[in-house]
Amino acid sequence: MKKLQRYVLFELLQVFLLTLAGLTALIFVALVGREAVQKGLGLGPLLRMTPYLLPQAMQFAVPGTMLLATTSVYGRLSAANEVIAAKALGISPWRLAQPTLVLALLTSFGAVALNDLAVSWGRLGVQRVFVESLEQVIYRQLALHRSYAEGGVQINVKKVDGRRLLMPTVTVQSSDGGEPWTISSASAELRSSPDRRKIVVRFDGIHVEGDVSIANKEAVEREIDLAEVLGAAEGSRSPSNYALGEIDRELREVARQQAEVRHEQATERTLAMTTGDFDRLGPDAWAPLERRLRAHERHSRRLALEPYRRWANGFSCLAFVTIGVPMAIWRQKGEFLASFFLCFAPILLAYYPLLMVSVDAAKAGELPPLVVWVGNAVLAAWGVWMMRRVVRN
Incomplete structure (x- = not known):
């Protein structure tokens, strides 16, 4: 047998x-x-x-x-x-x-x-x-298609001449919901930061920021934080990307954050009752705390x-x-x-x-x-x- x-x-x-x-x-x-x-x-x-x-x-x-x-x-x-x-x-x-x-x-x-x-x-x-490798990727995509879009980054150009971008328009939206910004100029150039976590955009000559035209002979540089715009920041890390050994520690951290939000809610209730300022309990003041609490609860469920x-x-x-x-x-x-x-x-x-x-x-x-x-x-x-x-x- x-x-x-x-x-x-x-x-x-x-x-x-x-x-x-x-x-x-x-x-x-x-x-x-x-x-x-x-x-x-x-x-x-x-x-x-x-x-x-x-x-x-x-x-x-x-x-x-x-x-x-x-x-x-x-x-x-x-x-x-x-x-x-x-x-x-x-x-x-x-x-x-x-x-x-x-x-x-x-x-x-x-x-x-x-x-x-x-x-x-x-x-x-x-x-x-x-x-x-994003700098290399962006230049290749712009040379082929004259546009690039990934995460919160969108770049459109008329032409790519070596490392110079002709008539570029760059729009950046942070993944954390921050204010976007858009700049257009006659030309621009991209380079990676030494730690390769940011892309630095150098705009040359007259440029348009939002709806405002700015005549400036000096170059203007703006940084694109790749972790933020691509959703790769530590705070935006998906629960599915945590190792099993990290999950317990992250669950304890989420529980601590939930306790902080509940403490803030209790403090607001107490202040509203003692001062008579019931606007503290109104939708405009209370909704952000509720959103934070629900986000922590969702994150906790997914981690568990x-x-x-x-x-x-x-x-x-x-x-x-x-x-x-x-x-x-x-x-x-x-x-x-x-x-x-x-x-x-x-x-x-x-x-x-x-x-x-x-x-x-x-x-x-x-x-x-x-x-x-x-x-x-x-x-x-x-x-x-x-x-x-x-x-x-």
Whole structure:
């Protein structure tokens, strides 16, 4: 029995590793192409992004590869009547599935760590490389299309002559809702700050700021804070970009901020009651505090959801395998792709819709974060039901 289990495990590892390498490479090329097309990056920045994009490619490849390897190996076993022979010897199909379930369990733990790495270190790394390469990107886009727009930055020019922008109009809107500014001039030039976190725009000659024309022989320089206009500032960091180890600390910080807002509200109520200045409780004075409190509550809910979502996503490997093993055995055919798509169809039609609906409900506070495991539970229950039928038949 152990020899048969070792054989199954060896075959599974072979198919899994080979398929994982191919599928990861395919997804990686697609991610690189997306960055190149959407953001106009050159070869240098794309090469610097490689280590950050690799975990993201593997994040998508691992669950599908686990399912494909499972249907391939057990499809061949069933087609060769080895499962029937094992049952004739009194060996339950559950024993045949045991090494695969153990491997899927270990892979799921690895997938959780991989997901955490991809959404925190990987995404932030891609964003950092993009920000550091933005000067080169802007010049390329302006030379090709005579316009550039990303986040809160919009630049239009008549022509690009080397590093000089002819007849440029630059509009900048901060992501924190600050006042936008627009400047037009006869020519301008861009350069990155030494730390590459800002773009300095040098406007030459007569320029128009807003609706005011200013005749100035000296150049005018304005700085564009990339973290602010691209939404990459620390305060605007998405909860999905926090590592699991950072979430508890951030939740405590959000709780502290919520307590501060509630303290401000209590102070305003007290002052209004003691001084008779009830305008302090009017909509104009009270609404900003309510908005801040609701924003902290939304941020807190999304942070609390992230660990559940990442663990559920990682353990999709185990959930996929629970339906892949009985489906491949039940079909008794070596055409593993047919078994794969028979398994993947309900995953696509049921698992991912359930995951998205549950995530949205948890973000809105309508359901507890634990609800994101519903999709995994449905697949596992279905897989156990199918496996019991395989054992009985």
